[in-house]
Amino acid sequence: MPKPKFTTVRGVHDSLPESFFTWRHIENIARKMFSLFNYEEINIPLFEQTSLFQRGIGTETDIVSKEMYTFEDKGGDSITLRPEATASICRAYVQHALYNKQKLNKLFFIGPMFRYERPQSGRLRQFHQIDAEAIGSKDPAIDAEMIILLMNFLKSAGLKDLHLQINNLGDLKSRENYSVELKKFLLEKGSSLDTDIKDRIKKNPFRFLDSKNPQHQELIELAPTNENFLDTDSLEHMDSVKSYLDSSNIPFTYNQRLVRGLDYYCLTVFEITSDNLGAQNAVCGGGRYDKLVEELGGPETPAIGFAIGIERLMQLVSESTIEESSHTKNPEVFIISLGTEPMSLSFKISNQLRENGIRTELSFDGGSMKNQMKKANRSNAKFAIIIGEDELSNNSAILRNMNDSSQEEITLAGIERIISEKIQ
């Protein structure tokens, strides 16, 4: 095999046809599930003004401070390839005043995201998300409904051994108070930490709780939790979410260390992990963001959402759970032409068959009968149509059943009807 001159850039993958069976299966189930829960599809641009993400996600987050694909366009504007969908969807919500249409907008989006992260298994620089946002309600029932949608979807996709973790981040005020306390604790007790880690703690102490470094685990264990900072409303909200989940038989772990890496979150946050993934074990993450819409210039609007990483999901979905219907179908008919004039006729017949809904493949580049028959076999077509000079002059064709190798002569007039009947 010659060495390719060009390959994909680091952290970016092609999706070849065979992986598309699984991909389409996942998208089909997602769309079905969203429709069941009354979500509408929305499309957002691949790139936005950089300041949208700085404002929306937070300048001290890993995403904004290190991972964005940002460039200046020819007009001198700073543009960023979207690293996630929430900020863009909220921008669209405000820009198009979707709040005038209905109080609660349930939206979903499926598409690629871009983050300049260190590539490893399950971590790419271009990856895909299934993203859902319910904008316009602060009812804890919507938090629970969203988690149920997610669990039902993952179960329908055939996933097992999943762990749902939830936490209560409280409102912005309690987050701020907790942040001050956590920072103080980490800087006092972690005096031997590297300077860059201390700098990061000063900017955003929550990120430290997410650290996977074994040397940080003891300090993380000892760090104060936010429970003393939560106000009554936040506590009641979480109690209500938990009881909805309990009554729907959705098991979960309440994990006070779950912080999530984006600044917009408040109250309910959640993550689903799988034992069957490596270090990057989060299949999905989400939470409430009651201030984001306002931050982007819209009215006060509570909201909640999640995003699932499709590539991580693909690692977990077993081929055997995929329905036959989501596989690419083989052609029903493969047309063999022996000569230039027969090929012109075959070309016309292929148009005619396809217009009648019959999946048809032509044999291109000519070749001997033996050669073309090999191609017909490889295509897995049910029937081959053979047209040579004799058939051309008789206005007929040979129809070969590829299963039992039986052959018969058929007339070209009404060929689509004859074939339709055979393939029933």
Ligand code: HAM
């Ligand atoms: P996130 O946790 O940054 O949340 O990403 C959600 C999911 O996207 C992750 O759980 C993971 O499956 C996948 N993912 C993230 N980064 C990568 C990567 N580099 N390579 C492969 N997969 C990745 C968000 O993006 C929020 N916008 C979710 C949300 C929606 N919150 C509220 N609404």
